[in-house]
Each structure stands twice: as C-alpha cells, then as structure tokens.
Amino acid sequence: MSNSPLLSISPIDGRYSKTTETLADYFSEFALIKYRVKVEIEYFIFLSEKKFFKLDKKIKPVLTEIVENFNLEDALHIKQIEKTTNHDVKAIEYYLKEKLESIGAAHLKEWIHFGLTSQDINNTAIPMLWKDAVEMEYLPAILNLQQKLYRLAQEWKNIPMLAHTHGQPASPTRLGKEMMVFVERIENQIQLFSYIPFSGKFGGATGNFNAHHAAFPKYNWINFGNEFLEEKLGIERQQYTTQIEHYDLLAAHFDNIKRINNILLDLCRDMWSYISMEYFKQKNIKNEVGSSAMPHKVNPIDFENAEGNLGISNSLLEHFSAKLPISRLQRDLTDSTVLRNIGVPIGHIIIATTSLEKGLNKLILNEKKIKEDLDNNWAVVAEAIQTILRRENYAAPYEELKKLTRGTSVNKKTIHQFISKLNISKKIKDELKRITPQNYTGI
Numbered sequence: 001m002s003n004s005p006l007l008s009i010s011p012i013d014g015r016y017s018k019t020t021e022t023l024a025d026y027f028s029e030f031a032l033i034k035y036r037v038k039v040e041i042e043y044f045i046f047l048s049e050k051k052f053f054k055l056d057k058k059i060k061p062v063l064t065e066i067v068e069n070f071n072l073e074d075a076l077h078i079k080q081i082e083k084t085t086n087h088d089v090k091a092i093e094y095y096l097k098e099k100l101e102s103i104g105a106a107h108l109k110e111w112i113h114f115g116l117t118s119q120d121i122n123n124t125a126i127p128m129l130w131k132d133a134v135e136m137e138y139l140p141a142i143l144n145l146q147q148k149l150y151r152l153a154q155e156w157k158n159i160p161m162l163a164h165t166h167g168q169p170a171s172p173t174r175l176g177k178e179m180m181v182f183v184e185r186i187e188n189q190i191q192l193f194s195y196i197p198f199s200g201k202f203g204g205a206t207g208n209f210n211a212h213h214a215a216f217p218k219y220n221w222i223n224f225g226n227e228f229l230e231e232k233l234g235i236e237r238q239q240y241t242t243q244i245e246h247y248d249l250l251a252a253h254f255d256n257i258k259r260i261n262n263i264l265l266d267l268c269r270d271m272w273s274y275i276s277m278e279y280f281k282q283k284n285i286k287n288e289v290g291s292s293a294m295p296h297k298v299n300p301i302d303f304e305n306a307e308g309n310l311g312i313s314n315s316l317l318e319h320f321s322a323k324l325p326i327s328r329l330q331r332d333l334t335d336s337t338v339l340r341n342i343g344v345p346i347g348h349i350i351i352a353t354t355s356l357e358k359g360l361n362k363l364i365l366n367e368k369k370i371k372e373d374l375d376n377n378w379a380v381v382a383e384a385i386q387t388i389l390r391r392e393n394y395a396a397p398y399e400e401l402k403k404l405t406r407g408t409s410v411n412k413k414t415i416h417q418f419i420s421k422l423n424i425s426k427k428i429k430d431e432l433k434r435i436t437p438q439n440y441t442g443i
Helices: 017-027 029-049 059-068 072-085 088-102 106-111 118-155 175-194 210-215 221-233 248-276 301-323 334-339 343-362 367-375 378-391 397-405 412-420 426-433
Strands: 160-165 168-174 280-282 363-365
Touching: 017 029, 017 118, 017 343, 029 059, 029 072, 029 088, 029 106, 029 118, 029 221, 059 088, 072 088, 088 106, 088 118, 118 175, 118 221, 118 248, 118 334, 118 343, 160 175, 160 367, 168 175, 168 378, 175 248, 210 221, 248 280, 248 301, 248 343, 301 334, 301 343, 343 363, 378 397, 378 412, 378 426, 412 426
Parallel strands: none
Antiparallel strands: 160 168, 280 363
C-alpha cells in the first residue's frame, strides 16, 4: 500500500503517474544518483586516459558496467552511506571507493573525486539529465503535438470561418490557417531553443582548479576540463564560474519553455472558445460522464486540464529562471533544493500535452454552425467593398459603409441593395456582389 499512487502528495506521481512515469529516468532521486555516479566514473577513467595513473585494461569495462547496470539496490546502498556522511555526493565517492576495493583496485581509490567539489558533480550531472530529458521526452512531446496541429490544419485548410477580433465578428479566415498560426509559433520557439547550449561547471571548489593546480601546477587543467565535458559528458564547459555554474543558460531554457507553454495556453483557450461557440462538437465516449448533474453536457475538460497544468508549470519555471542565476558571493545552497524540482514543470507539461492531444482527437467539426455564423454576418464584407471602392477613387467609401453597417443588422439583400445604388460601373457592381462571407477569406 505504501507504493500506491493514492498516497502520493503530488498528482504527478499520483493521479497522473501513468502519464509521467518515464520522467523518473531523469528527474527522480534514483536518476540523479545514477547520473552523479556516471560523472564520477567518467572522470576517473578520463584521468587514467590522461596518464595520471595506470588503469588495468580489465577494470575499465567493469567500471562502465557499474553505470550501465546501476539499479535501485545500488542507489539504496548509497543512501545508506549518506545517513553517515550527511552529504549526498560524498556518499557516492565512498560507494565507488568500495567498488574499487571489491575489484582489486584499492590502490587507485583516492583518484575518485580527485580535486573536485560536489558541485563539479552536480553541475555536470544535472545538465546531463536535463539534456537527456529535453531531447528524449520534452521535445518529442511538443513536436508530436505540433504535428497533430499541422495535420488538422491540412484537414481544415479550406474551411471558411468567421474571425472574432475583440470577441466580435471580423473579416473571415480559414480554420486551417488558424491552426497553422500555432504550428508556426511552436516552430519558431523550438528553433530558438535549439540555439541555447547545454552547459555545466567543472573547476574545483571556487572555479579556479585550485586543488588540481596545486597538485600538478604545469598541467593545462582548463583544456582538461573543456575536453572532459565536451567529449565525455556531451555538454559545454562554462569558463568562468564560482563554486557553482551561473545557470543563465538553464534559465534561458526555462524562459523558452515558458513561452512555448504560453502558446499552448493560447491554443487551449481558443479551442475552448470554439467549442463554446459550437464550431466544434466533442465525441461522446460510452459510459463517460460529462457533468455530474447535467446529462446533456460534454465538457471541454481536456483543454481545461491542459490549461491548468501549463499554468502550474509556468509558475515554477518563472521562479527557477529568476532564482537560480542569483547566488550570494561564490555560492549559497539555495540552488540545491530548487534544482531537485526542475522535473516538476516538465511533468505538468507532459500531462498538459497528453490532455491537449486527447482533446484535439475528440473534436468533431460542426460545419453547419460555422456556415450559419458566416451567413448571419454579412457586415464583414463591408471591409472588402470599401477597399475596392477606394481603388476606384469613390468618395468616402469607409464612411458610407460605416453608416450602412454600424449598429444595425445587415444581410445579403441589404448589401446588394447598397451596391446597386452606388454610382459605379456594372462591372464593379458585379465584382462587389460576388463577395460573400464564405469567399472573403484572403490568401
């Protein structure tokens, strides 16, 4: 019973655990420990490759297997050591020293964590797990949603629809084009996201390789650090740091994700509005209840769920991007607990994108209602008429159309009668009469 989602204090690990369970590979305590172990082992091996000590060729694959086969039992053992050390990274150092002793390499164990501070491990492990989560979970979810929107845009590209600027009838558009607005907005932000590097800090207690330089003063530790992070860990190394990385690039990631969230929030609200206007109906699912009291209703709950989760995500991302780049002098500890939560906004985004796709899949286009709204709003062609009249140098066409349409109800007959009385050629009158709310959709 202790493992039941019903006992979780967070809906990410409770109600929505099936939706978010893959994120445990990147953001759980187990994942953080595993990535730290990987950094420590890669560093140890890299030191041997740079000839600081000789490593038996049989030991390297054994060390690699420690990462590849790392399991919950290993993580629990490290947590047990932590009860004594009261320091999570030191517990990993002692665990790996135990491993070296068990494989006959005890004489090398002081090269584990050589010259490092805990932040050299944290500020490489966290960017690595963040990079993997973004590339394996976050971006695929956003791109899949974008592709869904693109397919709907293609399906609906020829559907004329009344636009609503300021919530009022406006020049007609096409439903497919309105979907393409979101496709393009997402694409633009993903492009911006791709320009932001994944980076980490690696330079000793206060960022200057003090201990490394003291032990080997003639060695080029800057080149060592750059090569280690770029070639072994797959991230860029920040060149000037305090004890911790400056988090500016991570904050840029958070801000970019927040902008994508805002685009999706906009989409949720638009779809909700279209449903309320009956431009879409929703598929009935057998045995599913739309409202606990009103049997006729099918509520747009998927778009509402997504909106709520995106809002929570944005609140956290905003705090992270504002807080993390600020640290007293060379370091305070406030970043540590915050960084342990960076998976939470991603969890809410995965819940949101799942709900959004579910909501989009439920939509049934109500062409009858869309056409009805166009037919009932002939006033929207006034813009086209007055623009063509301007082209013909007709006097004050805007003012004439304003008198005809402002505050009154007009229909096809009203518009055509107005056109017939204009002092223009029959050819221009015919041109104007061919304009309808259905075909006045631009390009």
